[in-house]
Amino acid sequence: MPTVQIAYALARIGTLLKSLAWEDAEKLGVNPTQAQILVRLAARGRSRVSDLAAELGVSQPTLSDAVAALFRKGLLERQPDPEDGRAVRLQLTWAGRAVAEAARVPPPAMLAALEALPEADRDAMQRGLVGLIRALQLAQVIPVQRICVTCRHFRPHAHDDAARPHHCAFVDAAFGDAALRIDCGDHETAADPDLLPLWARFSAAA
Template identity: 50%
Template sequence: METPTSPTPLPDRLREGLARIAAVMRSDDWRRAQELGVNPTQLAVLQCLEGRRDGMRVGDIASVLGVSQPTATDSIATLVAKQLVEKRIDSGDGRSVRVFLTPTGQAATQAPSATPGAAEAVLQALPGDDQEQMLDLLVDLIRRLQERGAIPIQRMCASCRHFRPCAHADAARPHHCAFVDAAFGQQDLRIECRDHEAADPATRTAIWAAFDRDRPPILQAP
């Protein structure tokens, strides 16, 4: 029996908390999907394709979303029928196809929601320092999931070959993006960047080591 002096293990309670938040976000996704006339999986496909100038293969979409390839295929077929996405022959491999947003699909993903989601509203209300610390923790959690092979390499700064962590002495803008040749701050770290180019494993390890050195001690990796 769990008591205040004998609680369940902390990782279990963290997982429970994340599960509660995930449930709210799923509810938000259902509402947003209904506004666009799609289901949540189809909405996830549209969001996955946003900003992908070269489109994506069906298998890659399934991998990013964590669904089976048949599920992704069915969702894409429905979105094609709705003229929200289109398939094109892969220029690098004539035997396969890539999926792209249509102009209609692009407009749908960028259209403001009629009602902000509950999770979004709560996050916006958090103090800036809390938002920044949460972003840092999310980047770390995603990195660890990547290393375990639980998710594909995400298009975030910490896995990009253009990222130069802690390259500047300016505490407000310590990092550097070589793609746009500009300094930026911790609060500007991207989880999803359309200009992302995955670094090789050795470079990712070096990037994270440099990034981790200047993090607050409570946030540093063991």
């Protein structure tokens, strides 16, 4: 498929996902940015506003507006920052945790469409998307993502098993392309000199 056609296809899917995200978030009484904040806090625990803004790729004023709305809705609370006596970190309330749980479920229509694809197509798609995200991250057009191919625990093509060639040293387990993580809570960024060799080992056997 020509590159431009892939870009068109991704744009169409992006538009659909955006509209589904609005519908789903509205049902939960939040907007998509507010839903992303809740999901991120559920995954990461207490966070500073500045860290959240960087991870979500939104400006600090946009994030502050969304956070203010979440306080009004009783979904967030402030906690002292253990590393800075003058700062605070954001934390979910019980109500916020419940909304985050509901908001992290991908749109059922998208899940059903993906399930209908042959497994080999899903594996190839996951592998391609991980590479695309990494390229966009390198180009600094999306926030840094916690993906396997930049993780110090990732051992690409460490096993002869074609279905599960990779290894995660964190959980000491083999896994396949379909299980490559896009936002892993256990991710630890590999040292700078290791990043390119890691990618080379992953992509060489594609």
